[in-house]
Amino acid sequence: MRNTILAVVFVANVLCGVLVYFIPDLGNYILLIIASVLTLLAIYDAFLQKKHSLMRAFPIVARLRWVFEEEREKIQQYFIENDLNGRPINREKRSIVYQRSKKEIETVPFGTQHDVYAKGYEFVKHSLFPYDYRKVKGDRVLIGSDKCIQKYNASIINISAMSFGSLSKNAIMALNQGAKMGGFAHNTGEGGVSPYHLQGGDLIFQVGTGYFGAGTTVNGKRVFDDQVFRENALRPKVKMIEIKFSQGAKPGHGGILPAKKNTEEISIIRSVEPFTRVDSPPNHDAFSNFEEMISFIQKVRDLSGGKPVGIKFCVGDNDEIEEMIKTFAKVNNYPDFISVDGGEGGTGSAPLEFSNYVGTPLLDGLVFVNKTLKKYKLKKQIKIIASGKAIDAFDVVKYLALGADAIGMARSFMLSLGCIQARECNLDTCPVGVATQDEDLVEALVVKYKNERVKNYHNKTIDAVKEVAAAMGKNTISDITARHVFRRSRAGDIISLDEIYER
Numbered sequence: 001m002r003n004t005i006l007a008v009v010f011v012a013n014v015l016c017g018v019l020v021y022f023i024p025d026l027g028n029y030i031l032l033i034i035a036s037v038l039t040l041l042a043i044y045d046a047f048l049q050k051k052h053s054l055m056r057a058f059p060i061v062a063r064l065r066w067v068f069e070e071e072r073e074k075i076q077q078y079f080i081e082n083d084l085n086g087r088p089i090n091r092e093k094r095s096i097v098y099q100r101s102k103k104e105i106e107t108v109p110f111g112t113q114h115d116v117y118a119k120g121y122e123f124v125k126h127s128l129f130p131y132d133y134r135k136v137k138g139d140r141v142l143i144g145s146d147k148c149i150q151k152y153n154a155s156i157i158n159i160s161a162m163s164f165g166s167l168s169k170n171a172i173m174a175l176n177q178g179a180k181m182g183g184f185a186h187n188t189g190e191g192g193v194s195p196y197h198l199q200g201g202d203l204i205f206q207v208g209t210g211y212f213g214a215g216t217t218v219n220g221k222r223v224f225d226d227q228v229f230r231e232n233a234l235r236p237k238v239k240m241i242e243i244k245f246s247q248g249a250k251p252g253h254g255g256i257l258p259a260k261k262n263t264e265e266i267s268i269i270r271s272v273e274p275f276t277r278v279d280s281p282p283n284h285d286a287f288s289n290f291e292e293m294i295s296f297i298q299k300v301r302d303l304s305g306g307k308p309v310g311i312k313f314c315v316g317d318n319d320e321i322e323e324m325i326k327t328f329a330k331v332n333n334y335p336d337f338i339s340v341d342g343g344e345g346g347t348g349s350a351p352l353e354f355s356n357y358v359g360t361p362l363l364d365g366l367v368f369v370n371k372t373l374k375k376y377k378l379k380k381q382i383k384i385i386a387s388g389k390a391i392d393a394f395d396v397v398k399y400l401a402l403g404a405d406a407i408g409m410a411r412s413f414m415l416s417l418g419c420i421q422a423r424e425c426n427l428d429t430c431p432v433g434v435a436t437q438d439e440d441l442v443e444a445l446v447v448k449y450k451n452e453r454v455k456n457y458h459n460k461t462i463d464a465v466k467e468v469a470a471a472m473g474k475n476t477i478s479d480i481t482a483r484h485v486f487r488r489s490r491a492g493d494i495i496s497l498d499e500i501y502e503r
């Protein structure tokens, strides 16, 4: 094959040379240049470069493979994927976010594309007496246990943690302004509070293991610092604090900020070396057992002036989680909320094994935490915020029915900002300026248009939740329980989520 390719380009080159000799016009000169470049490339591929065996065996032709590999995602998304098989978020779900964000037509023609007889198909049952959706209540939830002084009246849908660093400054500004316009909360992510978060929207200040915005570096180690934390926690727009243990996409691993995205500005906010990869440790330095953890929660609550303090994790070892909740009951002190993240959760950057194989999927984790809180009679004190691919109103209804009090959404809000699921968030090449620090790309995202979309997506999804509740004959969203959501089993019959998960 190698010799054939070399022979073909060589002959083409000679023919072009002859053509130019007899008809020396511009077109033929261009042909000769192309043929000469191809000949040189073939010689380089076949003899000079030694790293790629495929290129040595198939000069020039092997390069097409790299081009297709590079463009595989786009080819898949534009030409091959159908409405339901795209991952991680299929086209049907992406489209509803775009439509709601842009206030475009959001109805579908001709009937469902889902196979309603397939195993795993889920649905809710409606009533013969639907309610007026505009009168449905329960789109806000009061978060704060009896240990908290400044309870927060939260929307049932909020923006889940994503840091400035992982996202661009324009993305953060649009999210925060959208949160302000729509009256919901925006989680800072573990990178701390940046000026771009301070656009007037309510904030959930996340404290990760790197203590960015909540700590200092001592002998090269990040440690919690009361003063630094207090300065941020006491900001009026900070409504709640979230102590992060893990996130579903990389539980037990700790955050990763790729070197390219760790710009001068971000490194100052995080007090780290610029343009180096920043790995947060997998565990907290401030405590090492459940009793110490509860003391830390109380300390953080006190330092913030009594604001609600929550913990975020993806469920791992069930016994460990039960032991923790049991300790809450024993010492009669606890967080005000638990954010349960599913193993299917998103990330800017994570090791493959952790993304694919570590951590309990949301439904199982959520049900377990809910059951355990009930077992230790703490469900009234500790609210649950669930996150993991909540995109449309059915996702929200399902998670609320299984025990969540509110929902955190990350990737759907990225989609509302214009994310096209190019999946380059870890490369700093995000083509739409959402997950990059490249100045030119960041400029592509115009805050004053995207903030509106963030608000629209939130508000329209809340309306859709109310419409589904109303169709079910409910006048309050929280009246929907696991008894009202159904799934087709392997045997083909229909079982309520209550029967599946409460057994």
Ligand SMILES: Cc1cc2nc3c(=O)[nH]c(=O)nc-3n(C[C@H](O)[C@H](O)[C@H](O)COP(=O)(O)O)c2cc1C
Pocket (backbone or CB within 6 Å): 160, 161, 162, 163, 166, 167, 188, 189, 190, 191, 206, 244, 246, 247, 248, 255, 312, 341, 342, 344, 345, 346, 347, 348, 387, 388, 389, 390, 408, 409, 410, 411, 412, 425, 435
């Ligand atoms: C770009 C990106 C950055 C994230 N950064 C954080 C973070 O700083 N802290 C955190 O706890 N979770 C982080 N997450 C996880 C989300 O907060 C959320 O828990 C997870 O993506 C599940 O929600 P989703 O399915 O709606 O995306 C990040 C997710 C994405 C996509």
Ligand code: SF4
Pocket (backbone or CB within 6 Å): 414, 418, 419, 420, 421, 422, 423, 424, 425, 426, 429, 430, 431, 432, 433, 434, 435
């Ligand atoms: S467009 Fe691609 S790179 Fe940008 S945020 Fe979306 S998935 Fe990440």
